[in-house]
Amino acid sequence: MKILSPEQLKRVETQTITIQDIELINLMERAANAILNWLKSKIDVSKNSFTIICGVGNNGGDGLALGRLLWEEKANVKIYLQKNNSYSLDNLTNQKRLKDLKIPFEYYDETTKLEIIPNSILIDAIFGYGLNRPIGDEWKPIIDQINQSPNTVISVDVPSGLFCDQLNSEKDPIVESEVTLTFQTPKLSLLIPENQQYVNEFEILDISLDLESIEKEDSQLGYFSMNYVPQFYFKRPKFSHKYDYGNVLVIGGSYGKIGASLLAAKAVFKSGAGLVTMYVPKCGYSVIQTALPEAMVQTDFSDEMITKFPNVERYDTIVIGPGMGTDEKTYRAFEEFLSENDLSDKKLIIDADGINLLSNHPNLLEKLPKETILTPHDKELERLIGSWENSYDKIEKIQSFVQSHELVIVAKGFITQTFLANGEAYFNSSGNPGMATAGSGDVLAGIIAGLYAKQYNASEAAIFGVFLHGFSGDVASQQLGEESIMATDLINYIPVAFKTLFG
Numbered sequence: 001m002k003i004l005s006p007e008q009l010k011r012v013e014t015q016t017i018t019i020q021d022i023e024l025i026n027l028m029e030r031a032a033n034a035i036l037n038w039l040k041s042k043i044d045v046s047k048n049s050f051t052i053i054c055g056v057g058n059n060g061g062d063g064l065a066l067g068r069l070l071w072e073e074k075a076n077v078k079i080y081l082q083k084n085n086s087y088s089l090d091n092l093t094n095q096k097r098l099k100d101l102k103i104p105f106e107y108y109d110e111t112t113k114l115e116i117i118p119n120s121i122l123i124d125a126i127f128g129y130g131l132n133r134p135i136g137d138e139w140k141p142i143i144d145q146i147n148q149s150p151n152t153v154i155s156v157d158v159p160s161g162l163f164c165d166q167l168n169s170e171k172d173p174i175v176e177s178e179v180t181l182t183f184q185t186p187k188l189s190l191l192i193p194e195n196q197q198y199v200n201e202f203e204i205l206d207i208s209l210d211l212e213s214i215e216k217e218d219s220q221l222g223y224f225s226m227n228y229v230p231q232f233y234f235k236r237p238k239f240s241h242k243y244d245y246g247n248v249l250v251i252g253g254s255y256g257k258i259g260a261s262l263l264a265a266k267a268v269f270k271s272g273a274g275l276v277t278m279y280v281p282k283c284g285y286s287v288i289q290t291a292l293p294e295a296m297v298q299t300d301f302s303d304e305m306i307t308k309f310p311n312v313e314r315y316d317t318i319v320i321g322p323g324m325g326t327d328e329k330t331y332r333a334f335e336e337f338l339s340e341n342d343l344s345d346k347k348l349i350i351d352a353d354g355i356n357l358l359s360n361h362p363n364l365l366e367k368l369p370k371e372t373i374l375t376p377h378d379k380e381l382e383r384l385i386g387s388w389e390n391s392y393d394k395i396e397k398i399q400s401f402v403q404s405h406e407l408v409i410v411a412k413g414f415i416t417q418t419f420l421a422n423g424e425a426y427f428n429s430s431g432n433p434g435m436a437t438a439g440s441g442d443v444l445a446g447i448i449a450g451l452y453a454k455q456y457n458a459s460e461a462a463i464f465g466v467f468l469h470g471f472s473g474d475v476a477s478q479q480l481g482e483e484s485i486m487a488t489d490l491i492n493y494i495p496v497a498f499k500t501l502f503g
């Protein structure tokens with residue numbers, strides 16, 4: 001799903017109205033109904049109280065419409081509307097609808113001491129994507145009252161005060177929401193770590209904006225959610241052979257870090273590859289033969305580290321890096337491997353120490369085949385592309401890096417971002433903090449390799465691999481709780497993840 005700017009959202013809104021032959025007020029009613037239905041799916045609204053704080057634009061209009069719908073559901077509702085002499089047209093229409101039904105609302109200004117109904121759910125409908133300058137200090141007391149109240153705060157579309165696609169200043173007053181209910185497509189600011197204090201959680205509510213109009217908008221940013229999973233379904237043909245599912249080589253491991261390459265190799269198998277061979281220092285041999293009898297093993301001359309890369313002719317997909325170390329001898333072997341082989345028809349995934357080696361010797365980047373997938377976490381990424389000022393700057397820096405080197409970068413984190421070689425970036429929607437555990441990244445590299453080895457291209461393997469990894473983590477967390485998840489659990493839940501996603 002594309003992530004759009006406020007200007008683009010406005011355009012899609014206008015096109016939707018024309019294509020669907022409706023009025024903006026109908027969209028506002030849809031938005032309010034979508035929130036009502038979301039609330040009803042969580043609580044019995046008739047037994048709850050709501051305090052709704054509305055602004056002067058359409059976000060405020062959504063709040064007024066919601067107030068009316070909640071009132072009709074017999075909820076206890078208190079509606080506040082900002083005192084002003086200029087309101088949006090549909091805000092005014094909703095004011096009239098309230099008046100016609102004799103539903104009371106009160107005005108507030110910057111000096112008002114809000115009387116929030118005790119224990120009510122506080123609905124923040126002051127500003128949405130129309131915010132075009134920071135909220136002035138005069139409104140700080142209102143935002144402060146919302147943030148200091150003990151009530152649960154639900155923001156409509158965007159926490160009020162938060163820009164959709166640029167960084168706020170630290171002193172801007174912004175609502176700290178428990179849940180943000182955003183319409184149709186997530187706004188970029190909801191996905192940015194700087195804003196976690198305001199966003200906490202968000203959910204996307206469908207208001208049936210015209211999907212073709214969304215797709216026509218030019219945006220390099222996307223959000224990968226469950227809706228897009230079915231297109232990744234692949235049924236194994238009856239008359240297929242293990243070689244149809246890829247022949248993968250995992251190069252990695254060093255003394256004390258054989259486990260990392262083992263985790264990656266297991267994940268390669270579990271995500272569907274046909275054959276896996278592991279190339280490790282000698283000390284890994286018996287460990288792997290015992291722990292993963294399905295894998296073939298080749299060993300380096302060295303007991304403790306990789307000093308020479310193997311012949312890779314018969315493999316189509318190669319993972320380099322998990323647990324490999326950055327010893328000078330390993331580096332030289334890596335350089336020799338990249339310089340002396342024609343890798344143009346190989347699918348490469350480089351993780352961990354493999355990335356560190358590239359950062360130390362950026363000349364090697366030019367030797368990678370097109371669309372090699374790199375899977376750095378933030379520290380590894382910084383070594384590779386340099387530091388960034390903030391998340392927006394980070395996105396731009398990665399975009400220019402992937403485009404100039406024709407690589408795919410999976411920038412791992414709480415919300416992992418996958419950058420394709422053309423600069424497109426996809427934000428992932430699965431995963432949980434239980435996945436912040438040793439070896440989790442090795443599993444991801446393995447999953448991506450397992451998919452890449454099969455029928456998926458580099459972009460698909462990276463985007464879907466990241467989702468599958470997070471989804472395995474989500475299934476694991478439902479069964480085990482976040483605290484107890486270990487990387488091995490992520491592997492063990494890949495089958496349940498596949499079954500849940502594809503039946």
Ligand SMILES: NC(=O)C1=CN([C@@H]2O[C@H](COP(=O)(O)OP(=O)(O)OC[C@H]3O[C@@H](n4cnc5c(N)ncnc54)[C@H](O)[C@@H]3O)[C@@H](O)[C@H]2O)[C@@H](O)CC1
Nearest residue numbers: 013027028057058059127128129130131132133134135157
């Ligand atoms: N995406 C969609 O298709 C839909 C969006 N709707 C709602 O419409 C919202 C956008 O509505 P609007 O465009 O009216 O914008 P907002 O309701 O976000 O508010 C914008 C108003 O506030 C003013 N303003 C902006 N920054 C200000 C500041 N710092 N201090 C004081 N005033 C400021 C603007 O001039 C404008 O009058 C969305 O967030 C959503 O809640 C729904 O009503 C219907 C469907």
Ligand SMILES: Nc1ncnc2c1ncn2[C@@H]1O[C@H](COP(=O)(O)OP(=O)(O)O)[C@@H](O)[C@H]1O
Nearest residue numbers: 377412413414431432433436438439440441442
């Ligand atoms: N808070 C979090 N929420 C969701 N996913 C997370 C979180 N923390 C880490 N992850 C995921 O776990 C993996 C950790 O990878 P990495 O940092 O390389 O760990 P390791 O080196 O221990 O394998 C990444 O895929 C990352 O996206």
Ligand SMILES: [K+]
Nearest residue numbers: 127156158160
């Ligand atoms: K809002």
